[in-house]
Amino acid sequence: MTSTHWTLAExxxxxxxxxxxxxxxxxxxxxxxxxxxxxxxxxxxxVAEFEAACAKVLKDDPxxxxxxxxxxxxxxxxxxxxxxxxxQSAAAGVPWKVDPNQILITTGSQQGLDLVAKILIDARSKxxxxxxTYLGAVMAFxxxxxxxxxxxxxxxxxxxxxxxxxxxxxxxxxxxxxxQNPTGRSMNEARRAALSAEAARSGLPLMEDNPYGDLWxxxxxxxxxxxxxxEGGIYLGSFSKVLAPGLRMGFMVxxxxxxxxxxxxxxxxxxxxxxxxxxxIFEVMQGGFxxxxxxxxxxxxxxxxxxxxxxxxxHFPNAxxxxxxxxxxxxxxxxxxxxxxxxxxxxxVDLLPHAVDKGVAFVPGAPFYADHGDPRTMRLSFVTPSxxxxxxxxxxxxxxxxxxxxx
Amino acid sequence: MTSTHWTLAExxxxxxxxxxxxxxxxxxxxxxxxxxxxxxxxxxxxVAEFEAACAKVLKDDPxxxxxxxxxxxxxxxxxxxxxxxxxQSAAAGVPWKVDPNQILITTGSQQGLDLVAKILIDARSKxxxxxxTYLGAVMAFxxxxxxxxxxxxxxxxxxxxxxxxxxxxxxxxxxxxxxQNPTGRSMNEARRAALSAEAARSGLPLMEDNPYGDLWxxxxxxxxxxxxxxEGGIYLGSFSKVLAPGLRMGFMVxxxxxxxxxxxxxxxxxxxxxxxxxxxIFEVMQGGFxxxxxxxxxxxxxxxxxxxxxxxxxHFPNAxxxxxxxxxxxxxxxxxxxxxxxxxxxxxVDLLPHAVDKGVAFVPGAPFYADHGDPRTMRLSFVTPSxxxxxxxxxxxxxxxxxxxxx
Numbered sequence: 058m059t060s061t062h063w064t065l066a067e068x069x070x071x072x073x074x075x076x077x078x079x080x081x082x083x084x085x086x087x088x089x090x091x092x093x094x095x096x097x098x099x100x101x102x103x104v105a106e107f108e109a110a111c112a113k114v115l116k117d118d119p120x121x122x123x124x125x126x127x128x129x130x131x132x133x134x135x136x137x138x139x140x141x142x143x144x145q146s147a148a149a150g151v152p153w154k155v156d157p158n159q160i161l162i163t164t165g166s167q168q169g170l171d172l173v174a175k176i177l178i179d180a181r182s183k184x185x186x187x188x189x190t191y192l193g194a195v196m197a198f199x200x201x202x203x204x205x206x207x208x209x210x211x212x213x214x215x216x217x218x219x220x221x222x223x224x225x226x227x228x229x230x231x232x233x234x235x236x237q238n239p240t241g242r243s244m245n246e247a248r249r250a251a252l253s254a255e256a257a258r259s260g261l262p263l264m265e266d267n268p269y270g271d272l273w274x275x276x277x278x279x280x281x282x283x284x285x286x287x288e289g290g291i292y293l294g295s296f297s298k299v300l301a302p303g304l305r306m307g308f309m310v311x312x313x314x315x316x317x318x319x320x321x322x323x324x325x326x327x328x329x330x331x332x333x334x335x336x337x338i339f340e341v342m343q344g345g346f347x348x349x350x351x352x353x354x355x356x357x358x359x360x361x362x363x364x365x366x367x368x369x370x371x372h373f374p375n376a377x378x379x380x381x382x383x384x385x386x387x388x389x390x391x392x393x394x395x396x397x398x399x400x401x402x403x404x405x406v407d408l409l410p411h412a413v414d415k416g417v418a419f420v421p422g423a424p425f426y427a428d429h430g431d432p433r434t435m436r437l438s439f440v441t442p443s444x445x446x447x448x449x450x451x452x453x454x455x456x457x458x459x460x461x462x463x464x
Numbered sequence: 465m466t467s468t469h470w471t472l473a474e475x476x477x478x479x480x481x482x483x484x485x486x487x488x489x490x491x492x493x494x495x496x497x498x499x500x501x502x503x504x505x506x507x508x509x510x511v512a513e514f515e516a517a518c519a520k521v522l523k524d525d526p527x528x529x530x531x532x533x534x535x536x537x538x539x540x541x542x543x544x545x546x547x548x549x550x551x552q553s554a555a556a557g558v559p560w561k562v563d564p565n566q567i568l569i570t571t572g573s574q575q576g577l578d579l580v581a582k583i584l585i586d587a588r589s590k591x592x593x594x595x596x597t598y599l600g601a602v603m604a605f606x607x608x609x610x611x612x613x614x615x616x617x618x619x620x621x622x623x624x625x626x627x628x629x630x631x632x633x634x635x636x637x638x639x640x641x642x643x644q645n646p647t648g649r650s651m652n653e654a655r656r657a658a659l660s661a662e663a664a665r666s667g668l669p670l671m672e673d674n675p676y677g678d679l680w681x682x683x684x685x686x687x688x689x690x691x692x693x694x695e696g697g698i699y700l701g702s703f704s705k706v707l708a709p710g711l712r713m714g715f716m717v718x719x720x721x722x723x724x725x726x727x728x729x730x731x732x733x734x735x736x737x738x739x740x741x742x743x744x745i746f747e748v749m750q751g752g753f754x755x756x757x758x759x760x761x762x763x764x765x766x767x768x769x770x771x772x773x774x775x776x777x778x779h780f781p782n783a784x785x786x787x788x789x790x791x792x793x794x795x796x797x798x799x800x801x802x803x804x805x806x807x808x809x810x811x812x813v814d815l816l817p818h819a820v821d822k823g824v825a826f827v828p829g830a831p832f833y834a835d836h837g838d839p840r841t842m843r844l845s846f847v848t849p850s851x852x853x854x855x856x857x858x859x860x861x862x863x864x865x866x867x868x869x870x871x
Contacts, residue, residue, distance in 0.1 A: 061696035062667035063721045064635055066608065069583045072728045099527035107530070111518035120506035123514070123708035164571050164712075164734040171733045175607050176476045196732040200582050201473065228471055260469035289468035301530035303739035305571075314470045321479045325603040326578045326733070327571040332710035334738060 068200045076424040077192060083410055084418035090450035092437040093418040095238065097393070101354045102301045103341060110340035114333065122333045128324040130162025130308070131335035137342055138294070138308055142281075151280035153287065159310050161319055164330045166268055166295040166307030170197035172326065173264055173291060173309075176318040177228045178203045185223060185230040187215055189425035189434070191238045191266065194231055203228070205427045212387060214244030217251045221259065229262040229291075235270035235278045236392025239425045239436040243390055246279040253285045263290035268307075271299050271351050273391035274359040288312045291319075296338055298393070299351050304334045357440075358393065364444040365395060365437065368451035384458060386437075393440045396422070399433040400462065406432065408461055415460075417453035475607045483831040484599060490817055491825035497857035499844040500825040502645065504800070508761045509708045510748060517747035521740065529740045535731040537569025537715070538742035544749055545701070545715055549688075558687035560694065566717050568726055571737045573675055573702040573714030577604035579733065580671055580698060580716075583725040584635045585610045592630060592637040594622055596832035596841070598645045598673065601638055610635070612834045619794060621651035624658045628666065636669040636698075642677035642685045643799025646832045646843040650797055653686040660692045670697035675714075678706050678758050680798035681766040695719045698726075703745055705800070706758050711741045764847075765800065771851040772802060772844065775858035791865060793844075800847045803829070806840040807869065813839065815868055822867075824860035 084093055114122045129135065139155040146153035163169045170193070178184060178201035186195065188207035195205060206223055209216040214234060224230070232252075234244040244252070256263055265282045283292040292310040300306075311319050323329070369376070369386055376383045386397040397419075399405055405421035412418065422434025442450060491500055521529045536542065546562040553560035570576045577600070585591060585608035593602065595614035602612060613630055615637070616623040622639065631637070639659075641651040651659070663670055672689045690697040699717040707713075718726050730736070776783070776793055783790045793804040804826075806812060812828035819825065829841025849857060 059665065059667035061663075061669050061693070061719075061721075063669055063719075064584070064589075065722070065725060066582065066584055066586045066589070068586075069725045069729075072583070072725060072732070074724070074728060075731065096532050099531055102526060102530045104522055104526040104530070107526075108519065108522050111522070112515065115511055115515050115518070119509060119511040119514075121710075123509045123511070123710040124506055125503050125704075125709045164738075167732075168734045175473065176479070177471070177473055179473045179475075182471075182473070193732070193735070196728075200729065200732060256468075258466065260466035262468050262470055286468070297532075301740075302532045303528075303530040304741075305734060305736070305738040312468075312470075314468075315472070317481070318472060318476045318479060321481060321603075322476075322607065324482065325479070325574075325600070325607060327575045327712060328600070329712070331571075331712040331738060331741060333708075334711075334741065 068202050071199050071202060075192065075196065077420055080406065080409065080421060080424070081418070084413055086413065088416065089413060089418050090416055090442050090446045090453065091418045092439070092442065092450055093420045094438050094441050096441060097298050097302060098357065098440045101357065103350055106341045106346065107301070107337060110337045113340055114336045122336050124332065126329050126332040128320055128329045130160065130330065131332065131339060132157070134162060134335050134339040135160040137339060142310065146280045146284040149277060149280035151284045153281070153284035155310060159312065159316055161309050161311060161316070161323060162330050162335055163307045163309055163323070164327055165297065165305040166266065166293045167193060167197065168326065169293040169307060169309040170194050172319050172322045174198045174201045175322045176315060183227040185220070185227045186427050187232055187237065188427070189239055189422060189430070190231065190427060191233060192425055194266065195427055207427045212242055214242065214248045215252060217255050220252070221255055224259045224261045227261060229264045230256070231264045231266065232282070233266045234282060235267055236272060236389055236394070238269070239394055239420070239422060240396040241387060241389030241392050241394040242396070243278055249279050249282055253282055256289060257286060264293070265290055266293045268295040268298055269392040272355060272358060272393065274355060274362065275390060278391070283310065288314065291315065299347055299354065300338060300341060304337065306330065306334055306338050361439040361444060361447060362389065362395065364447040365439040365451065368448045372451055372455035393438050395437045395439060397435050397437055398431070399435070399458065401433070403458070403461060404432045405435040408457060411460055412454055412457040415453040415457045417450040417457070419454070475609055478606050478609060482599065482603065484827055487813065487816065487828060487831070488825070491820055493820065495823065496820060496825050497823055497849050497853045497860065498825045499846070499849065499857055500827045501845050501848050503848060504705050504709060505764065505847045508764065510757055513748045513753065514744060517744045520747055521743045529743050531739065533736050533739040535727055535736045537567065537737065538739065538746060539564070541569060541742050541746040542567040544746060549717065553687045553691040556684060556687035558691045560688070560691035562717060566719065566723055568716050568718060568723070568730060569737050569742055570714045570716055570730070571734055572704065572712040573673065573700045574600060574604065575733065576700040576714060576716040577601050579726050579729045581605045581608045582729045583722060590634040592627070592634045593834050594639055594644065595834070596646055596829060596837070597638065597834060598640060599832050601673065602834055614834045619649050621649065621655045622659060624662050627659070628662055631666045631668045634668060636671045637663070638671045638673065639689070640673045641689060642674055643679060643796055645676070646801055646827070646829060647803040648794060648796030648799050648801040649803070650685055656686050656689060660689055663696060664693060671700070672697055673700045675702040675705050676799040679762060679765060679800065681762060681769065682797060685798070690717065695721065698722065706754055706761065707745060707748060711745065713737065713741050713745050768846040768851060768854060769796065769802065771854040772846040772858065775855045779858055779862035800845050802844045802846060804842050804844055805838070806842070806865065808840070810865070810868060811839045812842040815864060818867055819861055819864040822860040822864045824857040824864070826861070
């Protein structure tokens with residue numbers, strides 16, 4: 058008897074466990090205050106509304122809700138999403154007439170990344186990403202073996218000159234314009250206009266990922282990039298941050314040039330996203346629920362961001378005057394994350410175990426870069442700990458940094 | 465302004481809409497009796513149990529059920545699946561100690577096909593399939609650009625000599641041993657033993673897909689192939705046919721040689737399958753619900769299979785004596801489908817519009833073959849129409865065949 062010859066595909070050698078998951082294993086200890094999570098606060102889940110929706114969906118049309126369904130998604134949900142996108146974009150000053158037939162319901166917006174990778178990436182295709190970028194997107198692209206190229210980025214988004222120098226032959230630019238993961242950064246209107254103009258000049262397709270856009274604190278972000286040229290981009294949206302991630306529901310808006318192939322990839326991947334979940338999301342959303350619900354998420358997260366900014370200012374009073382010897386950080390205008398940078402010479406990966414000893418966890422920033430990561434950076438989530446925990450956690454972080462600086 | 469340069473990946477050119485979907489467009493007419501569907505009967509969905517499970521899950525641990533979760537799947541569900549597989553296999557005479565850590569919960573068993581394709585298929589890799597085989601599997605493999613090779617198959621499964629002549633260098637054999645889609649065929653014990661021996665001889669990995677195995681009519685099928693050599697195969701299971709497909713819940717059992725890569729592919733594909741749905745399935749299943757519920761599905765489907773066999777015997781009395789001038793068919797021992805063959809010279813694709821005119825639809829068999837399809841074959845599902853509709857539908861099929869034969 059021969060032992061079985063398992064021969065892995067070449068691409069499998071490039072697929073690796075999430076570096077971040079491995080790093081975070083040291084943080085799995087009781088009592089640790091975690092700024093490391095990428096989870097929305099479970100306090101924001103509309104549990105009573107989901108309960109009512111379950112009962113209604115199973116009463117009104119159990120056979121439909123529990124049966125196989127179309128790969129495109131549940132019609133009424135596609136219409137509702139199209140209306141909401143159109144209304145939001147118009148309110149931001151850029152009319153966008155979204156055809157429900159261009160919407161594909163996905164199993165979380167993560168699946169949208171997988172489908173796009175399948176139909177747009179050949180081995181060695183150039184794919185452009187922000188610097189840093191969402192690690193889960195790079196993990197979704199990796200099985201199709203792209204050449205991932207980082208475009209220089211600052212607090213306002215991608216650097217247009219650097220983009221122009223790299224866009225030739227690229228399959229697309231993957232970009233998170235609103236409260237980006239991991240940095241919390243947003244693209245302002247001027248940068249969006251410049252990016253749209255540059256994409257139009259070079260013919261570069263944009264893949265716009267917008268899981269956090271509704272979580273703004275003081276004012277809604279500028280209109281989506283895709284609204285400015287719907288034939289030139291794919292837009293990914295999610296219900297995970299405004300309703301609940303555990304239903305794994307997202308969507309994509311795609312132009313006619315690519316929609317049929319995305320649909321075929323979707324059908325081959327999982328036939329369709331759960332019919333039951335699509336109807337639950339529709340039932341909860343219809344009648345303007347998000348207009349009442351999302352403001353409560355915004356105010357919770359804003360209060361916690363404020364607490365984190367206050368605690369940081371208190372524990373690192375020299376950030377502005379001596380950015381080389383102090384922790385420094387940005388001020389995200391929404392979303393879930395703040396981006397911080399350690400004093401010169403320090404390394405967030407090395408700091409992490411000491412921080413955990415002091416009682417706080419974070420995610421080192423380097424793994425979020427597709428090329429040379431800045432080892433001083435870290436991502437701090439402010440959405441799951443309480444205000445009191447945020448203060449204690451920042452104090453613990455300051456103590457760990459002080460300890461490392463003294464060492 | 466340049467128009468956007470959408471460059472599709474080379475694999476996208478090979479991805480096409482389901483031939484069957486296109487064919488079935490002619491059947492979308494009110495009043496047609498459909499033997500064409502691949503859907504379970506919605507009469508079998510345990511709606512009250514799902515209602516109770518929704519309420520319980522959202523009451524007991526709403527934060528857990530609605531939050532992000534581990535890519536591997538919900539622990540208690542993985543344990544329950546491991547127990548049930550072990551018990552079923554032992555009852556069939558082959559002990560199989562399934563470690564819950566080898567179980568990966570998937571978004572329908574269709575996703576298992578996508579994940580396996582990603583980690584085991586390179587462009588031009590040889591992949592073996594039955595003849596005919598499940599079209600959705602070929603569609604899931606296609607984006608990875610395999611060379612799909614058909615192994616000759618008969619009523620008892622794959623032809624072992626033909627398999628032996630083709631297995632050299634193949635990445636795996638994809639096989640549905642129980643009540644196969646599209647043919648309703650099952651592998652008997654002797655053929656399973658021979659296939660296991662041949663796989664052990666050549667080191668060929670088996671990918672065993674078992675969505676229909678619980679739907680047996682008179683006796684449970686022989687033990688799974690994977691139980692006979694757990695290190696040599698990947699087993700795919702589904703909750704779609706015993707509970708409901710609209711939750712999109714399936715699972716795979718994979719050996720240590722491939723599990724970590726499948727897990728990474730899963731994480732990149734959709735992070736994890738819906739936490740809420742996994743808990744619903746667990747709540748409904750625990751306490752032995754399937755032991756009470758599945759027998760009701762079996763007896764419903766068996767009665768409808770019997771009605772179809774009776775109607776066929778009545779309308780095609782010369783099937784045994786003159787198989788070249790009559791419709792002929794097999795007698796599936798479970799599942800959802802029966803496989804029939806038209807008289808010599810006839811073509812199921814050509815017949816379909818005439819059958820629809822007479823009021824009945826079916827799926828032509830040729831698209832289910834990875835190579836030269838038998839144009840006389842057709843798949844008849846007996847699970848969604850009533851007994852009365854089955855009789856009327858077979859009469860209409862007979863009238864259409866008679867009309868074509870007279871033409």
